[in-house]
Amino acid sequence: MDHERYSDDYIREILRQTKTIAMVGASSNWNRPSYFAMKYLQRKSFRVIPVNPREAGNEILGETVYGTLADIPEKIDMVDVFRNSEAAGAVADEAIAVGAKILWMQLGVRNDAAAARAEAAGLKVVMNRCPKIEFGRLSREIGWMGINTGVISSKRRAKL
Amino acid sequence: MTDETNPYGIETLAVHAGASPDPVTGSRATPIHQTTSFVFDDVDHAASLFNLQAFGNIYTRLTNPTVAVLEQRLAGLEGGRGAVAAASGHSAQMMAFHVLMEAGDHFIAAKQLYGGSLTQFGQAFKKFGWDCTTVDATNVQNFRDAMKPNTKAIFIENLANPGGVVVDMEAVAAVAHEAGIPLIVDNTLATPFLCRPFEWGADIAVHSLTKFLGGHGNSLGGMIVESGQFDWAQNDKYPTLTQPNPSYHGLKFFETFGDMAYSVAIRALSLRDLGPALSPTNAFYILNGIETLPLRMERHCDNALKVAEFLESHAKVEWVSYAGLKSSPYYDLGQKYLPRGAGAVFTFGVKGGFESGVTLVENVELFSHLANIGDTRSLIIHPASTTHRQLEEAELIAAGAGPDVVRLSVGIESVDDIIRDLDQALAKV
Numbered sequence: 001m002d003h004e005r006y007s008d009d010y011i012r013e014i015l016r017q018t019k020t021i022a023m024v025g026a027s028s029n030w031n032r033p034s035y036f037a038m039k040y041l042q043r044k045s046f047r048v049i050p051v052n053p054r055e056a057g058n059e060i061l062g063e064t065v066y067g068t069l070a071d072i073p074e075k076i077d078m079v080d081v082f083r084n085s086e087a088a089g090a091v092a093d094e095a096i097a098v099g100a101k102i103l104w105m106q107l108g109v110r111n112d113a114a115a116a117r118a119e120a121a122g123l124k125v126v127m128n129r130c131p132k133i134e135f136g137r138l139s140r141e142i143g144w145m146g147i148n149t150g151v152i153s154s155k156r157r158a159k160l
Numbered sequence: 161m162t163d164e165t166n167p168y169g170i171e172t173l174a175v176h177a178g179a180s181p182d183p184v185t186g187s188r189a190t191p192i193h194q195t196t197s198f199v200f201d202d203v204d205h206a207a208s209l210f211n212l213q214a215f216g217n218i219y220t221r222l223t224n225p226t227v228a229v230l231e232q233r234l235a236g237l238e239g240g241r242g243a244v245a246a247a248s249g250h251s252a253q254m255m256a257f258h259v260l261m262e263a264g265d266h267f268i269a270a271k272q273l274y275g276g277s278l279t280q281f282g283q284a285f286k287k288f289g290w291d292c293t294t295v296d297a298t299n300v301q302n303f304r305d306a307m308k309p310n311t312k313a314i315f316i317e318n319l320a321n322p323g324g325v326v327v328d329m330e331a332v333a334a335v336a337h338e339a340g341i342p343l344i345v346d347n348t349l350a351t352p353f354l355c356r357p358f359e360w361g362a363d364i365a366v367h368s369l370t371k372f373l374g375g376h377g378n379s380l381g382g383m384i385v386e387s388g389q390f391d392w393a394q395n396d397k398y399p400t401l402t403q404p405n406p407s408y409h410g411l412k413f414f415e416t417f418g419d420m421a422y423s424v425a426i427r428a429l430s431l432r433d434l435g436p437a438l439s440p441t442n443a444f445y446i447l448n449g450i451e452t453l454p455l456r457m458e459r460h461c462d463n464a465l466k467v468a469e470f471l472e473s474h475a476k477v478e479w480v481s482y483a484g485l486k487s488s489p490y491y492d493l494g495q496k497y498l499p500r501g502a503g504a505v506f507t508f509g510v511k512g513g514f515e516s517g518v519t520l521v522e523n524v525e526l527f528s529h530l531a532n533i534g535d536t537r538s539l540i541i542h543p544a545s546t547t548h549r550q551l552e553e554a555e556l557i558a559a560g561a562g563p564d565v566v567r568l569s570v571g572i573e574s575v576d577d578i579i580r581d582l583d584q585a586l587a588k589v
Contacts (some may be wrong), residue, residue, distance in 0.1 A: 141215040146231030147242040152176045
């Protein structure tokens with residue numbers, strides 16, 4: 001798997017099969033990037049469950065915060081890692097243990113060893129990307145901000 | 161069909177980048193969204209938009225769907241991450257610096273620039289407390305020598321107006337990056353069809369869309385494009401991008417928006433507070449022009465080379481400065497940076513100096529005597545008596561606009577007609 005470049009179809013398929021996202025490193029501070037991403041993804045009909053040991057038991061954007069992935073009582077499709085590249089290793093192992101289908105590391109986060117373990121366990125992996133930005137890009141919404149989507153389509157509706 | 165694993169060609173991007181059929185009506189051409197404002201779904205949606213947490217439209221000073229297609233078109237053509245449109249090339253330059261500079265900061269610019277840029281940098285920017293040193297860009301060491309602790313950017317034209325000077329962009333980018341600052345390139349004369357500055361290490365491209373991109377001399381416009389490759393947090397030079405912003409409740413642009421932070425900050429701060437938004441109708445005209453950019457540039461360059469060769473052999477012409485001529489000192493750099501052609505704007509010296517220049521521009525019949533470039537029509541001007549008249553004599557010569565200099569912007573008419581018109585006018589000199 002080439003983790004430098006992803007095809008649009010690979011990202012599209014991942015976003016299509018995802019309904020529930022566990023966001024590790026979610027923040028209750030409204031001006032943090034994770035809060036931006038969580039709020040956006042909720043509005044796009046994803047269920048986002050925040051994970052942050054320091055906030056366990058509190059609520060962020062109407063969702064209960066859990067201390068670890070293992071504490072979440074529901075089935076998780078994607079684990080979205082808002083931690084640094086080193087910490088992503090342990091998160092990957094927890095994601096495998098809870099049976100997540102997708103391991104997604106945020107912009108600036110890359111851990112090739114963790115990715116290899118996750119892929120060996122059958123997970124799909126994305127690194128150094130943001131699901132909010134990728135959803136915005138493939139839906140063409142991010143183009144409203146003058147951002148280059150790289151998407152050209154003669155179809156009336158965005159494929160997503 | 162294609163994506164980052166397999167990018168589109170530039171001719172395809174010129175027609176399609178940023179534009180899809182309208183999802184509601186199916187309109188294939190980009191609609192002109194001639195509206196000041198946009199309704200919110202509800203209060204929470206409005207709050208998300210104002211907080212920059214959702215993508216969407218509030219007010220045309222900040223974003224507009226027609227203008228956004230043009231922004232994506234330029235970002236696509238340049239191979240950049242994002243772009244912000246402006247009412248003119250000049251206001252694009254102002255905003256390109258606005259998020260980088262504090263009062264008391266400094267930047268370095270090439271001496272070989274459009275005269276209007278030299279005046280903007282040397283006079284208008286001085287009133288903001290932005291200090292600019294201009295250097296001879298034909299010697300890259302000059303940029304290194306002019307560097308100061310508070311230098312925030314280097315600014316060049318890769319193909320300079322009007323002197324036909326090609327700057328060694330890759331070497332200048334290396335000087336900028338050694339100092340931890342971005343290289344800003346005015347790519348107006350080359351357009352992304354002839355040169356893509358990000359492929360040579362530039363970090364920001366600015367454009368006057370008024371010229372070859374729009375291409376038909378009917379609409380003003382400007383653009384800032386960012387590569388998305390510059391690390392704004394590598395030093396403490398760019399607090400607007402890296403420090404909490406008080407007008408967004410402590411949001412940090414680079415942390416939140418990453419490789420698109422510069423263009424988001426220009427939109428959220430510079431367009432918001434300085435206000436030079438592009439009209440949607442102008443965006444529509446410019447988009448139409450860009451669709452034929454590759455075809456036009458090929459013809460512009462072919463015609464320009466033939467006209468330059470004609471002038472070089474003309475008895476009343478002292479010299480011709482066109483990087484496409486083998487006699488040009490910039491021929492080799494032109495082959496490196498502009499292999500598809502050296503553009504269509506160049507200068508020549510008419511024997512007899514100032515008076516001869518005036519006689520020539522007053523006797524052409526097909527060429528239009530006016531202060532623009534990059535039109536389908538052939539254009540002529542005598543810079544010393546018009547565009548560059550704000551400059552002192554020494555500055556005129558340094559900018560390649562001495563008293564004998566005549567500037568042409570060669571159009572896409574029949575090249576024989578263009579040459580015949582110059583020939584008859586030169587006969588009257």
